Amino acid sequence: xxxxxxxxxxxxxxxxxxxxxxxxxxxxxxxxxxxxxxxxxxxxxxxxxxxxxxxxxxxxxxxxxxxxxxxxxxxxxxxxxxxxxxxxxxxxxxxxxxxxxxxxxxxxxxxxxxxxxxxxxxxxxxxxxxxxxxxxxxxxxxxxxxxxxxxxxxxxxxxxxxxxxxxxxxxxxxxxxxxxxxxxxxxxxxxxxxxxxxxxxxxxxxxxxxxxxxxxxxxxxxxxxxxxxxxxxxxxxxxxxxxxxxxxxxxxxxxxxxxxxxxxxxxxxxxxxxxxxxxxxxxxxxxxxxxxxxxxxxxxxxxxxxxxxxxxxxxxxxxxxxxxxxxxxxxxxxxxxxxxxxxxxxxxxxxxxx
Amino acid sequence: xxxxxxxxxxxxxxxxxxxxxxxxxxxxxxxxxxxxxxxxxxxxxxxxxxxxxxxxxxxxxxxxxxxxxxxxxxxxxxxxxxxxxxxxxxxxxxxxxxxxxxxxxxxxxxxxxxxxxxxxxxxxxxxxxxxxxxxxxxxxxxxxxxxxxxxxxxxxxxxxxxxxxxxxxxxxxxxxxxxxxxxxxxxxxxxxxxxxxxxxxxxxxxxxxxxxxxxxxxxxxxxxxxxxxxxxxxxxxxxxxxxxxxxxxxxxxxxxxxxxxxxxxxxxxxxxxxxxxxxxxxxxxxxxxxxxxxxxxxxxxxxxxxxxxxxxxxxxxxxxxxxxxxxxxxxxxxxxxxxxxxxxxxxxxxxxxx
DNA sequence: GCTAGTCTCTGTATCGATACAGACTGGATC
DNA sequence: GATCCAGTCTGTATCGATACAGAGACTAGC
Numbered sequence: 207x208x209x210x211x212x213x214x215x216x217x218x219x220x221x222x223x224x225x226x227x228x229x230x231x232x233x234x235x236x237x238x239x240x241x242x243x244x245x246x247x248x249x250x251x252x253x254x255x256x257x258x259x260x261x262x263x264x265x266x267x268x269x270x271x272x273x274x275x276x277x278x279x280x281x282x283x284x285x286x287x288x289x290x291x292x293x294x295x296x297x298x299x300x301x302x303x304x305x306x307x308x309x310x311x312x313x314x315x316x317x318x319x320x321x322x323x324x325x326x327x328x329x330x331x332x333x334x335x336x337x338x339x340x341x342x343x344x345x346x347x348x349x350x351x352x353x354x355x356x357x358x359x360x361x362x363x364x365x366x367x368x369x370x371x372x373x374x375x376x377x378x379x380x381x382x383x384x385x386x387x388x389x390x391x392x393x394x395x396x397x398x399x400x401x402x403x404x405x406x407x408x409x410x411x412x413x414x415x416x417x418x419x420x421x422x423x424x425x426x427x428x429x430x431x432x433x434x435x436x437x438x439x440x441x442x443x444x445x446x447x448x449x450x451x452x453x454x455x456x457x458x459x460x461x462x463x464x465x466x467x468x469x470x471x472x473x474x475x476x477x478x479x480x481x482x483x484x485x486x487x488x489x490x491x492x493x494x495x496x497x498x499x500x501x502x503x504x505x506x507x508x509x510x511x512x513x514x515x516x517x518x519x520x521x522x523x524x525x526x527x528x529x530x531x532x533x534x535x536x537x538x539x540x541x542x543x544x545x546x547x548x549x550x551x552x553x554x555x556x557x558x559x560x
Numbered sequence: 561x562x563x564x565x566x567x568x569x570x571x572x573x574x575x576x577x578x579x580x581x582x583x584x585x586x587x588x589x590x591x592x593x594x595x596x597x598x599x600x601x602x603x604x605x606x607x608x609x610x611x612x613x614x615x616x617x618x619x620x621x622x623x624x625x626x627x628x629x630x631x632x633x634x635x636x637x638x639x640x641x642x643x644x645x646x647x648x649x650x651x652x653x654x655x656x657x658x659x660x661x662x663x664x665x666x667x668x669x670x671x672x673x674x675x676x677x678x679x680x681x682x683x684x685x686x687x688x689x690x691x692x693x694x695x696x697x698x699x700x701x702x703x704x705x706x707x708x709x710x711x712x713x714x715x716x717x718x719x720x721x722x723x724x725x726x727x728x729x730x731x732x733x734x735x736x737x738x739x740x741x742x743x744x745x746x747x748x749x750x751x752x753x754x755x756x757x758x759x760x761x762x763x764x765x766x767x768x769x770x771x772x773x774x775x776x777x778x779x780x781x782x783x784x785x786x787x788x789x790x791x792x793x794x795x796x797x798x799x800x801x802x803x804x805x806x807x808x809x810x811x812x813x814x815x816x817x818x819x820x821x822x823x824x825x826x827x828x829x830x831x832x833x834x835x836x837x838x839x840x841x842x843x844x845x846x847x848x849x850x851x852x853x854x855x856x857x858x859x860x861x862x863x864x865x866x867x868x869x870x871x872x873x874x875x876x877x878x879x880x881x882x883x884x885x886x887x888x889x890x891x892x893x894x895x896x897x898x899x900x901x902x903x904x905x906x907x908x909x910x911x912x913x914x
Numbered sequence: 915g916c917t918a919g920t921c922t923c924t925g926t927a928t929c930g931a932t933a934c935a936g937a938c939t940g941g942a943t944c
Numbered sequence: 945g946a947t948c949c950a951g952t953c954t955g956t957a958t959c960g961a962t963a964c965a966g967a968g969a970c971t972a973g974c
Contacts, residue, residue: 282646292636
């Protein structure tokens with residue numbers, strides 16, 4: 207059907223190797239012969255070496271995988287994820303490498319298979335949930351990877367780019383505590399798997415399984431412990447899924463309770479924006495003054511006047527891809543902590559006198 | 561190094577074929593033998609069939625390519641492109657297919673090579689510039705593709721999903737014309753390749769090379785022709801690149817001219833938002849009242865109160881992927897025109913009395 | 915004139931799997 | 945007891961290229 211490299215070789219009367227060299231190693235043959243070969247290829251409609259066959263023989267593919275442990279369409283909805291992807295894309299582009307986005311089916315068995323079958327040279331693991339099984343598969347395949355979230359049993363030689371979640375969260379909470387807030391709600395995505403939306407009682411913050419969420423909640427708790435507010439006095443609110451409507455729904459009832467929180471610390475900007483939505487949805491005469499903080503500093507946060515913790519999203523993606531594409535010789539350099547900064551905007555203020 | 565399928569076969573004492581069947585065709589062997597094989601594979605650390613070798617033999621890859629004729633990092637900056645990608649991603653996910661984002665180097669020779677080398681089963685071509693060369697390569701490779709923008713020499717059997725650019729643009733312009741505007745600027749990205757930012761004189765709209773841009777500009781011109789304003793009376797403004805700052809820079813000087821436009825029709829929301837930025841940047845006492853329209857209805861448009869033409873971005877991506885992944889038997893069904901709608905918001909109003 | 919060295923090009927082995935035809939069992943059918 | 949058949953498994957050919965060692969031809973140097 208489609209001509210192969212052999213067909214071109216036969217047409218020109220040279221060996222297959224020579225045709226291959228005409229494409230991949232121009233210095234291995236004379237310019238005139240090379241031109242003759244390419245011309246013959248053009249005549250025959252030969253589209254160049256088959257990428258799959260070439261990858262098999264060469265032992266690498268020329269593309270890196272990005273793994274989201276969530277719906278692929280969700281990834282494009284999350285502004286932080288999009289900035290991250292932009293960073294990965296930029297680095298990949300500079301490196302002449304493609305990006306493979308691998309959707310993971312809900313069932314773990316199928317998802318494992320998807321990771322096993324991805325034709326890539328390595329993975330950037332952007333996790334929104336527990337992804338240990340995925341790393342197992344990647345290790346088994348012998349592929350390099352970079353993870354972007356802290357993990358409980360990460361080994362020292364694993365490449366990583368991320369932030370100090372706990373310290374970053376602390377900065378936001380300390381700001382809110384400094385404004386005098388003592389009745390505070392902490393809002394986070396999937397605090398416990400399958401927990402319902404709304405307030406959730408948890409004996410200790412250590413029980414939160416997902417390391418990122420645990421890190422942020424711990425940072426929040428740290429800051430309030432410093433002003434004498436213990437974990438048990440904080441209201442923990444679970445949101446199943448990182449979306450504005452979900453956050454709005456989870457928080458809505460809270461403001462109608464006897465002693466409602468005067469501040470809400472959210473584990474992401476998306477959640478925080480959902481809290482602002484919930485407040486905005488109330489009639490003006492029944493709208494409590496609540497301080498709200500987010501996390502990430504996505505583009506929408508600035509427009510909404512949201513106080514938040516900035517982390518460099520695009521940078522994170524860029525560095526993740528670079529750590530993968532040209533690994534530093536020094537193992538320590540493979541562990542990158544990015545700076546974060548508290549960005550104070552209009553969404554936080556002193557406790558209103560009631 | 562890493563065990564191959566052969567190694568597993570040897571360990572269990574069966575043929576390579578049988579091990580292959582254990583993975584890919586479980587009905588071809590007894591359940592007990594299959595279990596023995598998978599167990600041995602686990603023992604040996606065999607990560608499952610090599611994706612590349614499998615693809616070579618089977619003749620397909622299990623992933624589709626998305627081609628942007630622009631920087632990959634740019635694609636994630638453009639809100640419309642992001643929604644499009646979300647649509648493609650959702651469809652790919654449902655189909656169990658991966659998405660390969662292929663960055664194209666600036667030089668055409670290199671870019672051709674990139675398209676030749678992409679290991680995919682087909683392409684969604686999201687073009688922001690002339691992409692005929694890319695389609696040539698894809699056709700030569702014998703791969704299916706779906707394009708999402710009108711093309712001048714598209715053949716009837718090519719799959720396509722898009723909108724009636726001209727009619728959609730007409731609806732926006734007719735709205736503005738109906739408000740009484742007669743001094744109007746048309747703003748578009750890359751009207752002519754390499755043209756400088758700012759006003760551009762063009763004898764006729766047919767001279768615009770890019771079909772999408774030409775379609776929209778023609779629609780704008782149509783509506784004004786109907787109220788007696790000819791092409792020559794419209795101010796055409798070129799923006800090199802679809803970004804807010806570029807649009808702001810290109811339009812800025814226009815409002816200081818003798819008879820400034822009372823309305824600006826932009827070829828995309830991003831450009832329109834740039835116009836609003838340019839206006840907002842002026843001191844309040846020197847800020848002309850200008851009606852502005854966009855195109856696409858990206859999420860930011862609603863927040864900015866921008867009058868625009870809505871086209872279903874995510875739907876476009878979804879349908880593009882579906883046309884690629886399960887092609888309709890009927891060729892006519894492979895050509896999908898999506899509906900558009902004029903969304904009137906605060907950014908357009910009657911001509912101010914001066 | 916002979917050895918070296920450089921340029922080109924060829925031939926064979928190999929990358930790691932899947933497809934497909936066929937061989938072998940053991941029981942059901944008549 | 946011969947025939948058929950379904951259920952399992954094997955063996956060989958093949959997918960389309962690249963790597964690498966080596967063969968010829970040709971120039972240079974002494």
